[in-house]
Amino acid sequence: MESLPTTMKSERRWRSKPLQTSKPSLVMAFFSCLAWLYVAGRLWQDAENRKLLTNLLYKNSLQRPKVLTVEDKLKVLGCRDLERRIVEAEMDLTFAKSQGYLKNELQQSGSSSGQKLLAVIGVYTGFGSRLKRNVFRGSWMPRGDALKKLEERGVVIRFVIGRSANRGDSLDRNIDEENRITKDFLILEGHEEAQEELPKKAKFFFTTAIQNWNADFYVKVDDSINLDLAEGLIELLDHRRGQDSAYIGCMKSGDVVSEQGKPWFEPEWWKFGDEKSYFRHASGSLLILSKNLAHYIHINSLNHELESFHDNIITSRSQASNNTQVVQTLHDCESVLSQNDVAIQVDLIPPDTADCINNFQNVFVASMSDDLHTSVVLAAISDPLKTINDLLNTRKGKKQELRLESLAALEKIIRNVMTVLGLMPTSYLEVLQQLREKALKRAKLTEEQVLGKIDERTAARMNKEFEKSDAIRKDLAAVGIALMDSPDGTTWRPAVPLALQELQVAAT
Numbered sequence: 084m085e086s087l088p089t090t091m092k093s094e095r096r097w098r099s100k101p102l103q104t105s106k107p108s109l110v111m112a113f114f115s116c117l118a119w120l121y122v123a124g125r126l127w128q129d130a131e132n133r134k135l136l137t138n139l140l141y142k143n144s145l146q147r148p149k150v151l152t153v154e155d156k157l158k159v160l161g162c163r164d165l166e167r168r169i170v171e172a173e174m175d176l177t178f179a180k181s182q183g184y185l186k187n188e189l190q191q192s193g194s195s196s197g198q199k200l201l202a203v204i205g206v207y208t209g210f211g212s213r214l215k216r217n218v219f220r221g222s223w224m225p226r227g228d229a230l231k232k233l234e235e236r237g238v239v240i241r242f243v244i245g246r247s248a249n250r251g252d253s254l255d256r257n258i259d260e261e262n263r264i265t266k267d268f269l270i271l272e273g274h275e276e277a278q279e280e281l282p283k284k285a286k287f288f289f290t291t292a293i294q295n296w297n298a299d300f301y302v303k304v305d306d307s308i309n310l311d312l313a314e315g316l317i318e319l320l321d322h323r324r325g326q327d328s329a330y331i332g333c334m335k336s337g338d339v340v341s342e343q344g345k346p347w348f349e350p351e352w353w354k355f356g357d358e359k360s361y362f363r364h365a366s367g368s369l370l371i372l373s374k375n376l377a378h379y380i381h382i383n384s385l386n387h388e389l390e391s392f393h394d395n396i397i398t399s400r401s402q403a404s405n406n407t408q409v410v411q412t413l414h415d416c417e418s419v420l421s422q423n424d425v426a427i428q429v430d431l432i433p434p435d436t437a438d439c440i441n442n443f444q445n446v447f448v449a450s451m452s453d454d455l456h457t458s459v460v461l462a463a464i465s466d467p468l469k470t471i472n473d474l475l476n477t478r479k480g481k482k483q484e485l486r487l488e489s490l491a492a493l494e495k496i497i498r499n500v501m502t503v504l505g506l507m508p509t510s511y512l513e514v515l516q517q518l519r520e521k522a523l524k525r526a527k528l529t530e531e532q533v534l535g536k537i538d539e540r541t542a543a544r545m546n547k548e549f550e551k552s553d554a555i556r557k558d559l560a561a562v563g564i565a566l567m568d569s570p571d572g573t574t575w576r577p578a579v580p581l582a583l584q585e586l587q588v589a590a591t
Contacts, residue, residue, distance in 0.1 A: 200298035201237035205288045207305050208242045210254045215306050245274030289377045301377040303370040412468050414511035416494045436489040439470050467493045522577030526562035537573050
């Protein structure tokens, strides 16, 4: 009986414990509740967002075409190419600003007073032309203090010369010594002074002059002419001061400039400006460029080969032959299609032709997406061209079902690709005529002479003089004239000369 009070007392103590809840436990429970509400709300919100996005994607999928056409893919590639060009332009602009090539930002390191000059005149000279230089210094070109006064008036004159092939030899030392006395040289450190390097000299001169002087005009003059400075050149330039895109030159675009294979031939893609009309001949006697055109050469000096023609015979003439084959095939295809008055359903084409088109299209899309590998595209174009040739010329191809539809579809895909690449000519016939004229010039033959050889060969074949017939074909092939026999007769096309074909085989 004595232990009863102790037991009851412990029971009361045990029952009273749940009634004493601590404050940290309440706070923990409160925050746990808030966390649960937050997580539940986010999950509910994410579920709503997923449902909303699913509905939007479903609606967009209903509005989009089921199958992407060739035109759609070409548009996408065109946008990518445009984006790439914009990025490159922005990079060029940033570089130009950083180097001070743009207006009001040009470095004026060459003018101590910081004034803007009227003109910088560079007189071409050579290592063996010291006598000519002395004659000029005593005639139209000032020297000493008179040269400094002319510079104060805004006209800088310098003899322009490069370095010897053997840097630091007596030729270079003599020029350096003469320059220390006269102080009237502009030495092009990056240019090798040689006759075959003459057209490159203009690029180096304009680039160096831009870096040293801020002028309205930059003038290149040969040491074979005398200038009338006061009433001639200076007055002429002063009247045109502030004129943008000014170009003055006394050279002409004759045979020596425009004919491939001549000493100073310059391809069209070297030229620049409106309609590629500037810089036609870098070695002309007088060449005057306004500031913005000279800046153009300076900024793009690493990207544009404004220099002499390097006669890479294998590459250039092989490419010309390939161009002839492509254009000739497309012209023949266009001629066949133009003779048919029936509406052609391009969608109805045989499976083999469809596979050829799809394969070429896939190669084109993949190559253009992979950093614009145009060389892969140009190589892959041979497959659809071969199919076109088979449809045009082989007996099996001429009898193929839906032949015209296949030709139209193949010509269309090639046309679209060439348009994107910027290679689509305005007229197949015009390009073929130009290629034929170049082939005749290279072979030193006329059209009448080639046709006469064809008639002579035809007569030899009729008389069963096959050795003579083969000799005529071989003689023409040796100079790049290929004869094409067909049921309608014999025609000729430009080709790679036989000797160059052998070099190509040896190179591969």
